[in-house]
Amino acid sequence: MSLLQLCNVSKEYHVKSNKRSLLKPAPTFKAIKQINLSLEKGECVGLVGESGSGKSTLAKLIMKLEPITSGEIFLESQATSGRQLNDLALYKRVQLVLQDSSTALHPKMSVKESLLEPIKNFFPSEKEKWGEMLTRVVELVDLDVAYLTRFPHQLSGGQKQRVCIAKALAVQPEVIIFDESIASLDYDSQASMIKMLKSIQEKEQLSYLFITHDLQSSRELCNRIAVMYEGEIVEVFAQWDVNQLKHPYTLSLVETLNMKVTKEILNKDLMGGQHE
Numbered sequence: 001m002s003l004l005q006l007c008n009v010s011k012e013y014h015v016k017s018n019k020r021s022l023l024k025p026a027p028t029f030k031a032i033k034q035i036n037l038s039l040e041k042g043e044c045v046g047l048v049g050e051s052g053s054g055k056s057t058l059a060k061l062i063m064k065l066e067p068i069t070s071g072e073i074f075l076e077s078q079a080t081s082g083r084q085l086n087d088l089a090l091y092k093r094v095q096l097v098l099q100d101s102s103t104a105l106h107p108k109m110s111v112k113e114s115l116l117e118p119i120k121n122f123f124p125s126e127k128e129k130w131g132e133m134l135t136r137v138v139e140l141v142d143l144d145v146a147y148l149t150r151f152p153h154q155l156s157g158g159q160k161q162r163v164c165i166a167k168a169l170a171v172q173p174e175v176i177i178f179d180e181s182i183a184s185l186d187y188d189s190q191a192s193m194i195k196m197l198k199s200i201q202e203k204e205q206l207s208y209l210f211i212t213h214d215l216q217s218s219r220e221l222c223n224r225i226a227v228m229y230e231g232e233i234v235e236v237f238a239q240w241d242v243n244q245l246k247h248p249y250t251l252s253l254v255e256t257l258n259m260k261v262t263k264e265i266l267n268k269d270l271m272g273g274q275h276e
């Protein structure tokens with residue numbers, strides 16, 4: 001069985017309606033429709049889709065931040081729903097890194113305090129190793145030790161994001177879900193972040209679910225890409241071969257990406273020309 005497996009997962013939200021009748025059931029909106037998806041050990045799966053397609057909802061369902069309407073999510077062979085797996089046991093194995101590091105970090109906690117928090121919570125009986133665990137995550141995310149005494153407002157967006165990733169790594173999970181975690185960074189910072197995430201993944205044999213609306217970043221990082229459209233996974237692919245892609249939305253994404261890449265190459269050529 002896969003490390004993480006989603007089987008026929010659906011999520012419906014109740015919709016507020018002015019014309020509610022007591023005789024009819026409250027109207028619902030299907031945000032996630034019968035999704036099947038697996039993540040193997042050491043694999044990175046990209047979840048790509050337009051805004052509102054249901055990517056974050058899926059992350060929330062995996063993290064049990066919202067209840068599933070139907071279907072089941074398994075961590076190895078264990079169902080995560082109900083009381084079968086408590087929240088702490090789930091968070092020990094699966095961590096979520098969000099886009100907005102400002103809300104994820106306590107403004108009055110130094111970087112060191114923020115990083116020690118998950119270490120103390122998840123390894124309470126290993127006090128003698130806390131220092132070692134802290135050094136390990138700081139090194140993994142390539143964060144200068146000088147930043148340990150700083151507070152979030154004294155860090156750049158990229159540095160804050162590194163702290164958030166270090167916090168997730170501190171738990172020593174098996175799976176990390178990145179929900180648009182690098183989307184707010186500029187192009188160069190995104191590129192160095194991707195390189196770092198790739199190296200961490202290889203070193204730690206981690207599995208990633210990388211949620212993004214940017215196909216370029218997932219192309220560099222992911223083994224497989226699952227494309228979401230209106231609450232459904234419409235295509236999963238591993239080969240970047242346009243001839244093998246079927247869904248019109250995937251094709252339009254790849255076309256936009258190719259246009260972007262061509263534009264970047266042209267821009268680079270132009271810049272090169274100017275320097276000569």
Ligand SMILES: Nc1ncnc2c1ncn2[C@@H]1O[C@H](COP(=O)(O)OP(=O)(O)OP(=O)(O)O)[C@@H](O)[C@H]1O
Nearest residue numbers: 013014031049050051052053054055056057058213
């Ligand atoms: N708590 C909620 N109640 C009702 N509808 C919701 C709720 N949360 C999300 N939705 C709806 O579910 C759909 C999917 O939302 P979701 O946030 O998962 O999309 P997304 O693909 O992550 O979008 P984005 O890329 O913009 O973050 C949207 O139409 C959204 O309005």
